[in-house]
Amino acid sequence: MSYAVSKGFQIHPDAFAMLKGLESADVLKTVQEIIKSKKPSKNAVILVEDIKGLLSPKKNDGPIEQTCTVLMDPTPKVTTGEGVEGYAALFRSRFEKTMRILAQRPDSKRISKIASVKQNSRNNNSSKFVERGEKSLHGSAGSTIVAGLLMSRRTKKNGIEIAVDDYTGILTVTAVAEDAKKQAAALAMDQMVMLELENGKGAPGLTVKNIMSPDIPDHLPNRSKSEAYAVLISDLHVGSKYFMEKEFLRFLDWLSSDDDNDIVRKIKFLCIGGDVIDGIGIFPNQDKELLMMDADKQMSHAARLLAKVPKHIKMLVIPGNHDPGRRALPQPAIPGKDLADHLYGLPNCTMLGNPAFVDLNGVKLLMFHGQSLDDVIATTPGLSYSRPAEAMKVLLKARHLAPTYGERTPVAPEQEDMMVITDVPDIFHAGHVHVTDVQSYRGTLIVNSGAWQSQTKFQQTMGITPSPGMAILVNLATLQPSIQDFN
Structure with missing residues (x-):
């Protein structure tokens, strides 16, 4: 609270207790916003009413219009390239878009081209690293900064060897x-990084002093001006023997309940994060786990179920890897002709691609099915399917939804890399791993909304214990989440 004191403000004990209940990333931002709105005086005090006035929705005399704006949908942008040239364009776009994110950091002004750093290293003249006597991030002279895509990572006897690539060459340090070493181990392959380098300490050549991911900044998230709720779900897998239809019908009945449930009446948005159906031929011997052997029948049944959602609730649906259409990322919306006509026919349903970025009453929501979480969990020490929000945090730090190329996640050679997280979301919603998990990171609410499919034989062999039959309810006025269990 030293910031408030430095601005001439005291904090009332009750207000202090309320601030302690906020996420750590929100406390400073909240105090800053209150101080901006109050005139400093000799005995200025931040009160409980100041905090409530900032965080609570403003009351209105009449009904408030609920707004839903699509900020980014890859569907109309998909123009797949081909071969080496296509992927060269994709990674060039990734490099340039992420460099623009890094350019917002003061340290980015010190970025040197890899070719010049290699030349200086060959000349064995460390003074050329810092020609004008710049200081490192920790205040000491004698270091330089490079930025590039992470091409490889290998564990050696003396540390972790990583190679980064920019337009001028590849540098191994x-x-x-x-x-x-901890920073290096936590990186996602093929993501953009900034490296602070110094002459070898414990290893020949250049060594890594510090590693910086693009990351999202600490921020005070946007909030709805009126109290409204969004429900986040994913992975229905309609058509599978394991689809929990009874529980899903219970969920639909809850959305339509006519009782005095004030929260249900304020639900305005239903966001479905992919895998609406189980699909056909997605994995070997899938037919043994299907109730419906036709994708059109699966989709028709899904549409009949979703038609029960009250018309005042706006539905947003993105595809997953089990849904019809292209499986490579980014995915256009589920094709309408002969496949999803029934869903497109629902008046309150909007079909979007994967990923999609939308604005709900001023709250920015990033929807992503989550295929790349498989690669992140497999390659990052300490991660597991039991805590998918931790893997989603890696994507936010990398500012990319599918950084790793060549593993389990198919990535299309688009001319523009639409998987870069150029704008900071207030809510990051994913599914795919069938495990419910909710966290907050630097002001962004991270939600993995689980599934509506019970444990499959594949999940049993992989040791994955799903947490199905749950819906995540988010108050858009406060960004406070809650879990509704329909088991």
Whole structure:
């Protein structure tokens, strides 16, 4: 609270207790916003009413119009390239878009081209690293910064060797210090990184002093001016023997309940994060796990179920890897002709691609099915399917939804990399792994909304225990989440 004191403000004990209940990323932002709105005086005090006035929805005399704006949908942008040239364009776009994100950091002014750093290293003249005597991030001279895509990562006897690539070449360096090794291990392959380098300490050549991901900044998230709720669900898998239809019908009945449930009446949005149906031929011997052997019948049944959603609730639907259409990312919306006509015919349903970025009453929601979480969990030490929000946090740090190329997640050679997280979301919603998990990171609410499919034989063999039959309810006026269990 030293910031408030430095501005000439005291904090009432009750207000202090309320601030302690906020996420750590929100506390400073909240105090800053209150101080902006109050005139400083000799005995200025931040009160409980100041906090409530900032965080609580403003009351209105009449009904408030609910707004839903699509900020980004890959569907009309998909123009797949081909071969080496297509992927060269994709990674060039990734590099340039992420460099624009890094350019917002003061340290980015010190970025050197890899070719010049390699030349200086060959000349064995460390003074050329810092020609004008710039200081490092920790205040000491004698370091330089490069930025590039992470091409490889190998564990060596003396540390972790990583290679980064920019337009001028590839640079291989070693992380020797414990902090640098932890930072290197947590990176996603093929993501953009900034490396602070210094002459070898414990290893020949250049060593890594510090690693910086593009990351999202600490921020005070946007909030709805009126109290409204969004329900986040994913992975219905309609058509599968494991689809929990009884529980899903219970959920639909809850949405339509006529009782005095004030919260249900304020639900205005239903966001479905992909895998609406189980699909056909997605994995070997899938037919043994299907109730419906035709994708059109699966989709028709899904549409009949979703038609029960009250018309005042706006539905947003993106595809997953089990749905019809292209499986490579980014995915256009589920094709309408002969496949999803019934869904397109619902008046309150909007079909979007994967990923999609929408504005709900001023709250920015990033919807992504989550295929790349498989690669993140497999390649990052300490991650598991039991805590998917931790893997989603890696994507936010990388500012990319599918950074790793060549593993389980298919990525299309688009001319523009639409998987870069150029704008900071207030809510990041994904599914795919069938495990419910909710966290907050730097002001962004991270939600993995689980599934409506019970444990499959494949999940049993993989040791994955799903948490199906749940819906995540988010108050858009406060961004407070709650879990509704329909088991």
